Amino acid sequence: MSSELRELYQEVILDHSRKPRNFRELDAASAQADGHNPLCGDRLTVFLRLQDGVVKEASFKGAGCSISTASASMMTEAVRGKTKAETEALFERFHALITAPPDKAHENQAPELGKLTVFSGVCEFPVRVKCASLAWHTLKAALNEEGTVSTE
Amino acid sequence: MTTALTAPRPFEVEKIRGDFPVLRQTAHGKPLVYLDSANTAQKPQVVIDAERNVYETYYSNVHRGVYQLSVQAERAYEATRGKLQRFLNAKETREIVFVRGTTEAINLVAYTYGRKNVGPGDEILISAMEHHSNIVPWQILCEEKGAALKVAPIDDAGEIVLEEMEKLLSPRTRLLAVGHVSNALGTVNPVAEIVRMAHARGVPVLVDGAQAVPHLPVDVQALDCDFYAFSGHKMFGPSGIGGLYGKAALLEAMPPFHGGGDMILSVSFEKTLYNKIPYKFEAGTPNIAGTIALGATVDYLTALGMERLAAHEEELLRYATERLTALPGLRLIGTARHKAGVLSFVLDGIHPHDIGTILDYEGIAIRTGHHCAQPVMDRFSVPATARASLALYNTREDVDALVRGIGKVQEMFR
Numbered sequence: 001m002s003s004e005l006r007e008l009y010q011e012v013i014l015d016h017s018r019k020p021r022n023f024r025e026l027d028a029a030s031a032q033a034d035g036h037n038p039l040c041g042d043r044l045t046v047f048l049r050l051q052d053g054v055v056k057e058a059s060f061k062g063a064g065c066s067i068s069t070a071s072a073s074m075m076t077e078a079v080r081g082k083t084k085a086e087t088e089a090l091f092e093r094f095h096a097l098i099t100a101p102p103d104k105a106h107e108n109q110a111p112e113l114g115k116l117t118v119f120s121g122v123c124e125f126p127v128r129v130k131c132a133s134l135a136w137h138t139l140k141a142a143l144n145e146e147g148t149v150s151t152e
Numbered sequence: 153m154t155t156a157l158t159a160p161r162p163f164e165v166e167k168i169r170g171d172f173p174v175l176r177q178t179a180h181g182k183p184l185v186y187l188d189s190a191n192t193a194q195k196p197q198v199v200i201d202a203e204r205n206v207y208e209t210y211y212s213n214v215h216r217g218v219y220q221l222s223v224q225a226e227r228a229y230e231a232t233r234g235k236l237q238r239f240l241n242a243k244e245t246r247e248i249v250f251v252r253g254t255t256e257a258i259n260l261v262a263y264t265y266g267r268k269n270v271g272p273g274d275e276i277l278i279s280a281m282e283h284h285s286n287i288v289p290w291q292i293l294c295e296e297k298g299a300a301l302k303v304a305p306i307d308d309a310g311e312i313v314l315e316e317m318e319k320l321l322s323p324r325t326r327l328l329a330v331g332h333v334s335n336a337l338g339t340v341n342p343v344a345e346i347v348r349m350a351h352a353r354g355v356p357v358l359v360d361g362a363q364a365v366p367h368l369p370v371d372v373q374a375l376d377c378d379f380y381a382f383s384g385h386k387m388f389g390p391s392g393i394g395g396l397y398g399k400a401a402l403l404e405a406m407p408p409f410h411g412g413g414d415m416i417l418s419v420s421f422e423k424t425l426y427n428k429i430p431y432k433f434e435a436g437t438p439n440i441a442g443t444i445a446l447g448a449t450v451d452y453l454t455a456l457g458m459e460r461l462a463a464h465e466e467e468l469l470r471y472a473t474e475r476l477t478a479l480p481g482l483r484l485i486g487t488a489r490h491k492a493g494v495l496s497f498v499l500d501g502i503h504p505h506d507i508g509t510i511l512d513y514e515g516i517a518i519r520t521g522h523h524c525a526q527p528v529m530d531r532f533s534v535p536a537t538a539r540a541s542l543a544l545y546n547t548r549e550d551v552d553a554l555v556r557g558i559g560k561v562q563e564m565f566r
Contacts, residue, residue, distance in 0.1 A: 002180060005513050009506075009564060018565075040505050041522050041535030063535055065503035066565070131505065 007121030008128070009066070012074075017066035022059040022076035034148045035062075035138030037130055042068045046076075046138040055079045055087060060135060067128050071119065072135035078116055084143050090116075091136045098122040098132050161457075163464040168456070169545050171196040182515025185553045190335050190494055190541030191519045193366055193388045195449075202448035203390060206441040214440055215414055215431070229440055232447030233430075239450045240380065241371040242397050249396040249403070249430040250438055254362040255285040257381030257396035258329070260433060261358055262289035264406040265379075266327065272298035275324045277355075279317065279341070280306045280531055281334045284524040286360045290329060299326070306531060310337035310486040317346065321353045328357045332364035332380075336525040336539070337486030338469075338494030340368070347376045356402065362386050366543065367465055367492045369458040372397050384442065388543075389449035393442035396433075403429040410435040461544045465493045468542050472551045479558060485532050493542030496523070499558070502565045504538040510564060511538075514557040 026032075026047035034045050044062025048055055058076040063069075079087045093110045100108040100123045109117045122132045130151040141149045169175050172194045177184045186194060206228070212221040214229045230245075237245045251257045266289075270276065276290045280303050287301075294301045302325070304317035312330070321328070328350045333340050347357045356378035364370055366387040372380045379398045385391035398406075408415055408426050412435035417425040426432045453461070472495055476482055481500035499507060508520035519539045522529045529536060540554055 002513050005510065008509070014565070038526075039521055040503075041526075041529060042503075042505075043535065063503075065505035067506070069503075125509065128505070128509065 004121065004124045008125055010118045010121065012115065012118045013066065013070040016070035016073040020060075020069050020073040022057075022073065023061065024059050025061055026057060026059045028057075029059075031142040031145060033138050033142035033146060035134045035141070035151070036148065037064070037068070037134050037151045040065060040068075040131065042131065042134055044068070044072055044135060044138060046072070046135060046142050048139070048142050050084075050143075053083050055082050055084075058139070060138075064134065065131050067119075067122065067131040068134050071132045074116060074118075075135050075139060078114065079139065087143065088140065091140060094119070094136060095133060098129050161460070163460050165464065165545065165547050169547075171198070171452075172545055173197055173200070175545060179515040179517065180513045182513075185514075185516040185550045187540040187542065187546065187550060187554060188517045188519050189366070189543035189546075190363060190386070190523075190539065192385045192391065193543055194545065195388055195390070196452050198452050199389055199445050199448050203441045203445035206444050211441065213437055225440060225444075228444045228447070229438075232443050232450070235447045235450040235454075236395055236397075239370075239454060240365075240397055241373050243373060244400055246429050247397055247400050247403065249398065249433045250443055251381075251394050251396050251433075252392055252439070253383035253385065253394035254360060254381045255383075257379075257394060258285055258358065258360065259289045260396055260409045261327075261379050261381075261398075262293045264409050264433075265402065266290075266293040267297070268405075268407055270294075270297045270299050270326045273324060274299040274326045275302050275322060276300075277302045277304060277317070277320050277325050277328045279304045279312045279330050281310065281312070281337055281339060281525065281528050282329070282331055283335050283360065283362070284526070286329050286331060286358075287527070300324075303527075306337075306339075306528075309488050310334065310339045310528075311488045312339075312341055312346075314342070314345070314349070318349055321350060321355055323353075325350075325353070325355045328355050329360065330357065331360040331362075332370070333361075333367065333492045333494075334486070334525075334528070335363045335494065336496055336523040336528045336537070337488065338491040338496070338541075339486060339488035340364070340490040340492050342490075343377065344375050351376065363492065363494075366453075368462050378402055384446045384449065387449060388452065389446040390439070390442040393439045393446050400429065403433070406433075408432050408435070412436045414438075456544065464544060465542055465546075468546060468548065468551065469493045469495075471548055472540070472542065472554075475551055475555050476558075479555065481562060482558065485534065485537050493546075495540045495542075496537040497539075498534050498537055499562065502561060504536045506565070507538040507558070507561050510561045511554070511557045514553065514560065516554055516557050518554075 029047040031048040042064030049057040210224040214226040358379040361382040365382040383394040415435040485496040504520035
C-alpha cells in the first residue's frame with residue numbers, strides 16, 4: 001500500500017471509525033447542531049453539555065466516511081474540559097494541520113493537538129479535508145448556537 | 153476513417169482504446185482504469201484533432217463573416233447539426249438546437265415552453281430517478297407559476313412504476329420529463345411506452361438523454377418524444393457543447409431563451425423580430441470549435457456503429473454484474489431488467505468515499521457520492537454510493553481490476 005494511504009488510514013483512525021467513541025445523543029445537551037456534507041452525503045449531529053463556559057461532555061450521532069466518523073469521535077474526546085475559546089483555538093490548529101501544504105505538514109503538528117496529529121495525512125488528500133473538518137464546523141455551530149452547517 | 157463495411161465486424165476494443173490517448177496514462181503509478189464515463193467520457197484523438205484543427209486553420213465567427221475563413225467555419229459548424237440530425241434521426245436539421253449541455257437544454261425548455269404553457273394549478277410530472285438537472289429547473293418553474301411538481305415512484309429494482317406514473321397524468325399535466333437512462337441506477341426507461349402513455353392524454357414529453365446517447369442507438373422519431381436533451385462531453389465529445397432536439401412545431405411556437413446577437417432578424421428600439429429556429433435559441437457567439445469537434449465525435453461513433461457498441465457494453469455489463477454480485481458484502485443499487493453500463497454499489501460497513509480514495513491508489517477512477525440524484529439515494533436509504541460506469545473503451549480487464557480493488561478496500565476495513 002502507498003505511504004500516503006497508510007498515513008491517511010492510520011490504525012487509530014480506522015479504530016475510531018469502527019468503534020466511534022461518545023457515539024450517542026446527550027440527554028442533558030445544552031447545545032447541539034447538525035452538520036451536512038451534501039457532496040458525500042455525510043450527516044452528523046454534535047451534542048454538547050456546557051457548564052460555566054466549559055465543555056463538560058461532547059457526543060455525536062450520524063453517518064459518514066471513516067475520516068469524518070473518526071474525526072468526530074476523536075474530537076469529542078479532545079474538547080472535553082476545554083473552554084469555548086480553547087475549543088475554537090484547537091479547531092484552528094486542527095484546520096491548519098489538515099490543510100497544510102504536504103511539505104509543511106510537520107510544522108503544523110502543534111503539541112496541543114495531541115492525538116489529533118494522526119490526521120496530518122489528510123493534507124495529501126484535498127478532497128477529504130471537508131470530511132475531517134465536518135464535525136469541527138458542526139461543533140463550532142453548536143457553540144455559537146447556529147443550528148446547521150454545510151461543508152461544500 | 154473507414155465506413156460502410158458490409159459484414160459484421162468484431163468489436164476490437166484494444167484497437168479502440170488506442171484511439172483514446174488518456175487511457176495510456178497512469179494514476180499513482182498504476183495503469184489508469186477509467187470507470188467514470190457516466191460522469192464525463194474520454195475523448196478520441198480524432199475529436200482532439202478536430203478541435204485543434206479549427207483553431208489552427210480556419211477559426212473565425214459563424215453566421216457573420218463574408219470572408220472565406222468565416223464561410224468555412226460556418227459550413228463546418230452547421231455540418232454538425234446535420235450529423236446530429238442523422239445520428240438521432242430527427243426529421244429536420246432545424247430541430248437541433250445547440251446549447252452548452254443537457255442542463256442548459258432542460259432549462260431552455262423550462263424557461264421558454266414552460267413559462268409560456270404552465271400556469272397556476274398546472275402540473276409537471278417527473279420520475280423519482282431523475283438527475284438534479286431534470287428536477288430543479290421544474291421546481292423553479294413551478295415555484296414561479298404556482299404549479300405543482302409530481303413525482304412518479306420507482307420500485308426496489310430501480311424501475312419506474314408505470315401504472316403509478318399513468319395515474320399521475322392528470323388534465324393539469326403540462327409536461328412529462330423523464331431520463332432515458334438513469335445516471336445513478338443505470339435503468340433504461342421504456343421511453344417509447346411512456347411517450348405513448350403521455351400523448352394519449354395530450355401531454356408532451358421531454359427526455360433527458362445525457363446517459364443514453366453515448367451508449368444506445370437513439371431514434372427520436374421512433375420514440376416520438378417532443379424534446380430530447382443531450383451533452384457532448386458524455387458522448388466522447390468536448391465539454392460545453394450539447395444539444396436540444398425539439399419537434400419543429402413546438403420550437404416555432406416557443407418564445408426565445410436568451411436575447412442577443414444571432415437570435416434576431418432585425419432590432420430597433422421599438423420592435424425586435426426573432427430569427428427562425430433553431431437560431432432563435434442560439435444567442436451570442438457559440439462554442440464554435442467545440443461544435444465542430446462534436447461533429448467529429450458523431451462521425452467516430454457512427455463509424456463504430458452504435459448497435460455494435462451497445463452490444464459490447466451489454467456483454468461487459470453482464471460480466472461486471474456477475475463478478476460484483478459474487479462479492480460478499482456488496483449490494484448493487486439499481487437492478488432493473490433493462491440497464492446500461494452503470495454499477496452503483498455499497499459495501500457493508502465501508503463508506504463510498506473511502507472506497508473511492510483507496511481505488512484511486514489502484515489507478516481506478518470511479519465516482520462516489522450522490523451522483524446529483526439525492527432523491528434516489530433517499531429512496532434506497534443510502535447516503536451515497538460508489539459508481540463504476542462503463543463505456544465503449546472498457547474491457548473485462550478493467551472489471552477484474554475493479555474487483556481486485558474492492559478486495560483491497562475490504563481487506564483494509566476488515
